[in-house]
Every structure is written in structure tokens, then in C-alpha cells.
Amino acid sequence: MIARRDLPVRLVERRDLSPTCFSLLLASPEGVGAEPGQFGMLACGNGLDPLLRRPFSIAGVHAGATGTTVELLVKEVGRGTAWLRRAPLGATLELLLPLGRGFDLDAAATVRPALVAGGIGLPPVLFAAERLAERAVRFDLYLGAVTAAELLETRRCQAVIDTVGGELILTTDDGTGGETGFVTDALRRRSRQGRVYQRVLACGPDPMLQAVARWASEAGAVAELSLEEPMACGVGVCLGCVVELADGRRVTSCKEGPVFEASRLAARWRS
Amino acid sequence: MIARRDLPVRLVERRDLSPTCFSLLLASPEGVGAEPGQFGMLACGNGLDPLLRRPFSIAGVHAGATGTTVELLVKEVGRGTAWLRRAPLGATLELLLPLGRGFDLDAAATVRPALVAGGIGLPPVLFAAERLAERAVRFDLYLGAVTAAELLETRRCQAVIDTVGGELILTTDDGTGGETGFVTDALRRRSRQGRVYQRVLACGPDPMLQAVARWASEAGAVAELSLEEPMACGVGVCLGCVVELADGRRVTSCKEGPVFEASRLAARWRS
């Protein structure tokens, strides 16, 4: 387990990825790491507005001679992300990472897993894909979005897939790119056609995760889902982010998660 | 009277003037003006922190082909001014101006006035000096600070004075520059030596203004003082900025001021 640190990080690069999404490169002289599926708490704004940090999945960690750079992919949805989109390059931000439990890559490495990302759910999935590729693990990557313009980092995804000889499946709800329909439809299609996945790693909007969970239980596959619960602290002390498990326990998604096995989440979608 | 406007202005230039002070150039495509002694309310920060605008005296207004640029001189003392010091160039700020009543330059133009500025009290005095110089009015400019490093825009002040052939008197409390002591000591010295001022225009810390007022009443001169009262609205609706006049009335310094004749302020320093 990598020790967490609360680090001042410099905003060294920002790239627009889509009309609503952008990437951030945050640099620190310190050495710091993270596992795919883990996240960081980033302070947005330099005062009291907004008051709380915002949780963001780690999209990548690159150790270099001059220290570490952490990559985030962000969608602008409100105050904090709007500030991130406008913060001046060179600004110093505060990032607490790595937090939470990520995907079980060792288990995924033993089979040909499916990686499934919906919209801004890509960051942890992309991070997992690149780590699996480093281990020469073959996998398929499903990437869905509402419309073609919101399909993020497709070239990069293709490049990763090419190194392992898997398949990259793109889908859009409105049919403007890739296969038409939900990303989970594409998953079901292939599984009906006989492609077997023993494990699925997924992140995206809750309805998508629910569909993945349903498919997994039918197909007898293990699905690891990265959830997004509103968080105040990210470190397990506020109890704001709890998820109800099948056994009725309410556990913090910032510590026991954000990645959970779908089988433990029955209660979440029953209600 | 120039009509007030609430304008989005672009931050086009920032210059450091001293360890604590800096100047801002704010540009608007609109035409807008101000009289020396008037001020503007500037929104600092792009959210709720800080909540209220900050009042700043206008240091200059320059009408050009592309619109108007407004100059402010600012001292960093807290949240808002700290934000101003770090705001990215090109950022859009909100400025409501011109507000309040300035100095009576017509009256000052008929005599050889003394202009007196203490520390960050310079902006309205500098603006008045440049306007008087344009009218070829001769005057003396007293500029005081705690220490030499905090004497602002001295070259510029010298240049203005040179055009009218008056005297620029610099003072520092700690004797690191100009004459040693308070700026009002220098004023008293010259008046004792027989230099006659029928009018004084002054801005600076309250104790300095009080000393100017005392001297003026002794010397039988008219002193116009620019006060700094904490302000919430700057437009006369909150009644937060009132000043008690000799006749006991409490008037808003944002509308009836911020410039007042010293003779009306007896009550202020009695208490």
C-alpha cells in the first residue's frame, strides 16, 4: 500500500478533451504513487469557495527525474471544476493522494478482462488499461459517451489496446460515433456472441454501473465498479460517503471503496 | 457629474510599486470617467470569497482609441487585495465607478495648494496632481511613508511637479528617505517658514488626516480630506460607511464623501 501524502502540486498542463472535459497535469518534486481506481482529494479555489476538496480518480502517475506528475481527467459540472478549468498554469494546488481501494489488477491479469468506461468514468479505467498493458495483459476496452464529441482520449485508448492486441469498442447514445446505444449493450452483444469475460472493471454513471452489475451476475462474471459518492473528507472521518452493502453494513466508499465488487452492492440498486 | 457604470474590466497590467503595493491597469471598451477623489468598487475574487467589493480611489483614467483604462494603486492588506495581487492578467473583473464626491479642483486651482499623501493615500492625490498639472496649476506635493521602500511613484510625482514648478517633499518616519518624520511635520515646517497654503488636499491614514486638520484650523486653511471608512455597498444604500459631522448628522462617506472638508469633521476626532 502506498503511503498517502497531502502535497502542494503545480498545475503544469491543461488540455481540452471535449466540450466539457479537460485533463490536468499536476507536478510535485516529491515521489508519490497510486493504483488504478484510487483517487485524490483536490482543493479547488484558493479560499473558502468552494469549501471542500473535490475527489478525482487518478488517471495516471508518471515518476520522472524532477519528481512526480499526476494526471487527472475532469468534467466541468459546477463551481470547483469550473475553477479548475480556469486556474492559471503554474498555480499551486493541494492534492491528498492516494486514497481508497482500487481495482484488483492481479486478479484481472489472470484472465482477459473487459474494461468499461462511460463518459468521465474513463480516468480510473484508462489508468488500469495502461497498467495492464505494461504487464502485457490482453483486454478489451469499452468506451461509451452520449455523443461522439464526448468520447475522451480515443487515440490514446487505441494505442494502449494495440500494444496488447485486444479490442477497443466505442459507443455513443446518439449514434454519432462507434456503435449506437449504451456501452453495456455493446458488452452484452459480444458476450452473447460468445466472448467470455471472467472479470469486468468499470466506472461511469450509476445507471451504467447498474447495467454492468446486472450483466455480470447473469454472466457469472466478477464486476469491479468504481462508485462516485459525494465526499466531504475522502479519508474516512465524516461518514458522508457511505455505501450500503448486501449485508446491510454501511461502509465508507472513500476507504473501503471507491471500487467495490458488484456482488456486494445488491442493496444499492434494490432501493 | 459623470454617470456611474458597473463595468466588466480586463486586467491588462500590474506593476509592483513597493514591497506591499502594486498598480493595476483595468481596461474597458466603454467610455467612463472620474474626478480625483472619487473611487470605484472592485469585485475581488470570482466567487463568494471575499463576498463584498472593495473600494479603491481612482488613481487615473486614460481615454484611448480602444476605450478607457482605469488605474488603481493597491496595498495588500488582506483577502481581497491578496487576490488582486495574484489575479491572472487578462482576467475580467467588475468595477463600479465613479462613486462619491472628489476634491474641489476649481477652488484648489485659484491658489497654490498643498497636496499631501501618506502611504497608500497617494492614488487620489496623484490623480489630483496630474489634473492640476494639466491646468498648469502650481502646487507642492508632500509624500510620506514609514520607510523609503514604501514611497510610491516618486519619479512620476517628480515629473508632475517639474511641469508646474512646485516642490516635491518626501518624508519617511524612519529617516531612510527624504526628510525624517511625519509628512505633516514637513508641512508644518514650511508653513512656519512662511509658505502660505489656503487649501490642502490630503489622503492617508486617519492620524495623518487628523494632523492635517489640526494644522489647517490653526493656519486658517481649508483642508479637503479623503477618508477611508469600511464600505459594504459604496452606493449609499447600506449606511455602513457613515461619518459623523460637526452638526451631529451621520452622512454616508460613499456618497457625501469620501472627500470632506476638515472643518466638518470636528466630531470625528473629538471622540
Place this chain on the structure above:
Amino acid sequence: MVEFLTSVGALRLANPILAASGTFGYGLDLCDLCPPERLGAVVSKGLSPAPRAGNPTPRIVETAAGMINAIGLQNIGVEAFCREAAPELARRGATVIVNVFGERPHAYREVIERCELVDSIAGYELNVSCPNVDHGGMEFGHDPKQLAALTALCRGATRRPLWVKLSPNAPHLIATAQAAVDGGADALTLINTLRAIAIDPIRRKPVLATGYGGLSGPAIKPVALRMVWEVHRSLPAVPVVGIGGIESGRDAIEFLLAGASAVQVGTAIFRHPSAPLRILSEIEAFCSSQGVREVRSLVGGLQWP
């Protein structure tokens, strides 16, 4: 086209956005930036029978997402308002609510009686909740019995809409609200400011000359919203005018959903004198995007779990 027309009890308003008492002067100070006739109504600075000098300074201090004020109800007096401000407000077609303040119950009535001579004044809002005046204000707002009596006394002086502005510092919100209604109030305005202090740690003194003051601004919105909902929930028949930290159209709509028939914008005006107009256009945008044709239809629409 979104319909803004609304009403608070019998009083019809062109729109539900009002300027709050004490934050819009006497209605004419911001004609260039925020014409009073474009608002649902303007509520005057609190008026007493005779002019008041108010408190010494400092009177205001900024806090996190808020501010504390202790103006002490400085005002020009009802006579000057009726003679100098009211005619011009009438000429402009502005709807005017007079915020009434007195140190003794009868002083409230005096203010109303003077205003009754002015046809163009639409109604009254009793400020029984100012937290920063030693005499008057406070007591009436905190003791249901006194409040009912005060309201009845004023009710006897006018047929016009009579609103009572409640104190968030009162011990029993609902009992106080009920008392105002029993006394004959047509509507309840809430909330006024929360009693608060700020301290200067260097001087080791309160920042405000009077020590105590009233907290306003976005900081208090969650409490104001809760109180509006609690009153609407327990007295659904009573029109409520919501106020407290409203900065945006979204904020205003939250108050309408919580049961407010109209809302007032206060501290936000200090940062943006034209805030009420911006809020109106934000409400229009929200309604269009949500397919809401009449703003009025939002009132009380909150679905409680």
C-alpha cells in the same frame, strides 16, 4: 414566455423578486442600476416616526460568505420618506412596502398612520426582529403575546397588506409566526439577520462599535430556507416572503419551492446593485429550461421525504 405575475395574499406583484429592507435605501438610490419599478416591490429602509441617527461606527464587518451589520436603524423618519421619496417612487410606478420600526408599540402605529395618507404605498412590513437595537425590535419579535398585540395594534390602523418580519433568533419560530397571524398579519417575512459577533484579536474588542450585530448573506441561506419551509409546512395557509442569502435565480427558486410566495434580495445588492434584475433573468432561463410556464406554480412545490 414565462409568466412572472404573482401575489402575496391579496397583494398582486409583477414578479416575485423584491429588494430587501436596509439594502436598497429608500428605493431611489439605484434607479440607474436597478430601476425600482422593474422589481416586484421595493421594501424601504426601516422607518420610525422621527429620524434616527443609528449606531456609531464601525457598523459593518465582512465574514465568511456573509457580513454582520449593526446600523441601528438609522433612517430619515417617516415624514421625510412620505414627502421626498414616495412621490417619485409613485411617479415611476414602483410598488412600495414600508418597513416599519418603533421603539414602542404605538410608534409602529404612528408610522403606519402617516403612510396611510400616501395613496401609493402598497403595504407594510413590521420589523420586530432587528437584533441590534437595545430598545424595541427584539422584544416584540421574541414574545408571542407582545407580537400578537403589536400586530393587532397596527392592523387596526390599516386595511393595506400587513407583513410581519420574523426573527430567526426568536425562541419559538412557529409560536411567533402563529402569534403574528393571530394579530392579523397578512403574510410573514423571514428571515431577518442572525445575532452574531466578530472579534478583532489584536485590539481584543468586537469589530462592531455596538458589539452585537446581525449576520446576513449566503452564509445564512440554509437556515433561512429551513425556517421558510418549517413555517410554510406548519401554517400552509399563510403567505410567506422568503429572504436570506439569495444571490442567484437558483437560490430564489429554492425559496419559492420551500413555500415562499415572493422573495427579497438583500446583501447580494451590495456586491451587485443590479442583482435583482440578474436574478429575474436567471429565473426566466430556469423556467424555460424546465418547462415551467408560471413562476407562481413553483411556490411550495418542495417534495419532502
Place this chain on the structure above:
Amino acid sequence: MVEFLTSVGALRLANPILAASGTFGYGLDLCDLCPPERLGAVVSKGLSPAPRAGNPTPRIVETAAGMINAIGLQNIGVEAFCREAAPELARRGATVIVNVFGERPHAYREVIERCELVDSIAGYELNVSCPNVDHGGMEFGHDPKQLAALTALCRGATRRPLWVKLSPNAPHLIATAQAAVDGGADALTLINTLRAIAIDPIRRKPVLATGYGGLSGPAIKPVALRMVWEVHRSLPAVPVVGIGGIESGRDAIEFLLAGASAVQVGTAIFRHPSAPLRILSEIEAFCSSQGVREVRSLVGGLQWP
């Protein structure tokens, strides 16, 4: 060198900065970022006799310079705390105050009786003011008679320092404070959160699953400071522990000046897990610059006009 040593009544503390209940877990979650033994004390999450699942989600929502929470006092129960957390906290040398919560008066006593078996627990803080639980909490804190009885019941179970955490929503602050003292409280903690709601205008529902929640953070500081001062002013002999929106050393010092013997840091920990340590160094810097040798000497130093 600034002296931080202070005391709340008979309880001596290495410094006046405590971690607030519900914002520091059970004291061990942040050992890497904010070692509990470096604080004056850590106050546990509210503990009940049996584990509690708490409220459904969403439980938290951010507001202007604040947040609303409705955790519903989820906790592992006093037994688990005493067995799992207390020993490690003792080994580290942390001073531990147990925040006590129950749905019935006797449940409070049960929690204390269990903790009495653990030598290392320094004292208790009764949470009689949680605004977001239907049974328990609220009532005790709002009715002086019930509060006095509850406090006396708990007093009978321990000789250790007994603090009562007051509700800012209680109708009569001073009467409530007096009742706690009459019941045998050694000190009073204030304030807990302000009852509040947030509304999602699109869904037309409260943001929180339970509707009501408690407002905390910098937004409430001016109200908390006022209440600390009012209680200290009317009950000068009673030690007060101040809390509400403390983010900086300056904030902490303002509470000390208002009469707090020690302060607690809550919501600020969420943005900065190490906030209490930063606050300690800011206090040291302030005292050095102001020539204050003992932080203790600031307590109650406010000069009221």
C-alpha cells in the same frame, strides 16, 4: 517559547486545540496526517450503546462557506470503541474525550458506564444537540428540565470531566446552559450545528435524504462566537469549549478571547486533515508577535464596549 498548556475545569490539556466529534473518526484514522497525541484532545464520533447504521445517503451537501450533514450518528458502538480504538489511543498518549449519544437518557449512562472500565478515557461530552436524529438528541438539548435530569443521571455514573454540548437551536441558550450546570456539568461545549436544509430545484426535493441536517463550517462562526460569549458572560465561572467554523489560528484566538478555555476544530479537518496542527503553529506565531507568553492568558480577554 509560547506556553500552550491549558485546562478545562480540572482537566489539564497540553494545548487548547481539540478535534471535534464526528470530524476525526475514532481518533486513529488520520495518525499519518494529524497524530492525535499532538492535539489537546480528540473527541470521538458520537458513541451509542449499540452500533448505529445512521441515515441513508445523501448525507452531506456543501453550502456557501459551510456544509450540511445528516449522518444520523452512525457509529461502531461504545463496546467496539473501547476494545479496538481506546487501547491504541492510550498507547499513543492521546487524550480522549468520548462524545456520548443515546436515544433514551439511560442509554447515555450505559455508554459512560462502559467507558468507566477504560482507564485511559479522560472525560465525556454529551451530545444532546444533534439536529438530525428523530428520537433523542434534540429534545434533551431543548428542554432545560430534561437536560438537567440527563446531566445528573450521567454525573452519577462518573467522576471524570463531564461536558455538555449545547444546541444552537435550543430556544433559550442561557437557561439551557444553566440547566446543564445544575445537572453537574463540568464544562459546556458550544456550538453544535445549526438546523438547516438544502434544496435541489431540479428534483424539487431536499438534497439530503432526511431533509433536515446541521450546518457547520466558517459560515456559522459569527453565531458560534456570539453564543460562546453570551454563555461566558452570563456564567463566567463555567468553563466553555468553543467550536464552530474554526479554520485558522486567528479564529481559534477569537474563541479564546470570547471566553473559551479550549476550542474544537471540525469541518476544517475535511479540507485540511492537518488543520489542527497548522492552527497550533498560527497561534504560536500570533502569540509571539503579540508578546503573549501563555495562550491561557487570552481566555475571556475580550473587552466588551
